[in-house]
Amino acid sequence: MDLILFGPAGAGKGTQAKFLVERFALPQVSTGDMMRAERASGSELGHKFDEYMSKGLLVPDELVFELLEKGLDAAGSKGVIFDGFPRTVPQAKVLDEVLAKRGRKMDHVVSMEVPLSDIVDRITGRRTCQGCGQVYHVRYNPPPADGKCASCGGSELIQRKDDTEEVVTRRFEEYKAKTEPVLGYYQAKGLATSIEGVGDLDEVYKRIKAAIGQ
Numbered sequence: 001m002d003l004i005l006f007g008p009a010g011a012g013k014g015t016q017a018k019f020l021v022e023r024f025a026l027p028q029v030s031t032g033d034m035m036r037a038e039r040a041s042g043s044e045l046g047h048k049f050d051e052y053m054s055k056g057l058l059v060p061d062e063l064v065f066e067l068l069e070k071g072l073d074a075a076g077s078k079g080v081i082f083d084g085f086p087r088t089v090p091q092a093k094v095l096d097e098v099l100a101k102r103g104r105k106m107d108h109v110v111s112m113e114v115p116l117s118d119i120v121d122r123i124t125g126r127r128t129c130q131g132c133g134q135v136y137h138v139r140y141n142p143p144p145a146d147g148k149c150a151s152c153g154g155s156e157l158i159q160r161k162d163d164t165e166e167v168v169t170r171r172f173e174e175y176k177a178k179t180e181p182v183l184g185y186y187q188a189k190g191l192a193t194s195i196e197g198v199g200d201l202d203e204v205y206k207r208i209k210a211a212i213g214q
């Protein structure tokens, strides 16, 4: 199964992707996580990513494509939970081509709808594991008292540097202008289902499973 969790930053894609990874034993491909790993490695590509990421701008498609095949190769052939990718219509088209080359096609696109008023609150309270990418929230999904990740057993939790109010606003503008049209692309193919991304984590998870017929 190939599945896209779609929605703006703060919709809960990363959190729900982790649940789906566990339930369906599928790998997650998050271009954001891959870019942060590249940045942490200090590579030239990582520096280029950072120029855009730190400002809340989308990384240009050509640079994103450099990661895509690498991510899919590492993910194996059973399918993927895509989180934060594709973010532009050209990315969606290339993904279709790359999947077709591998004898696959996109199965489901689940769009997580969350009002803007909730997004800033969610993102600014977010804490992310540097080791495994697990996401916590200081109030809604509090991290363990020792400040270490419970999921991977002890990596440091940090506030991402693009999780500030100013950068979040820019990211949302980018989403509206360049990413939202991707939903239309998949709606035209009859693949997209919208669910409410607000409420209890378990409730949202159940909505996602229902949207994909599970």
Ligand code: AMP
Residues within 6 Å of the ligand: 009, 030, 031, 032, 033, 035, 052, 053, 054, 056, 057, 058, 059, 060, 064, 083, 084, 085, 086, 087, 088, 091, 162, 171
């Ligand atoms: P995320 O972790 O998915 O919220 O992504 C963090 C940042 O990485 C975004 O604000 C973009 O700057 C960049 N980014 C991640 N994935 C993509 C993508 N598919 N296309 C363009 N930029 C991306």
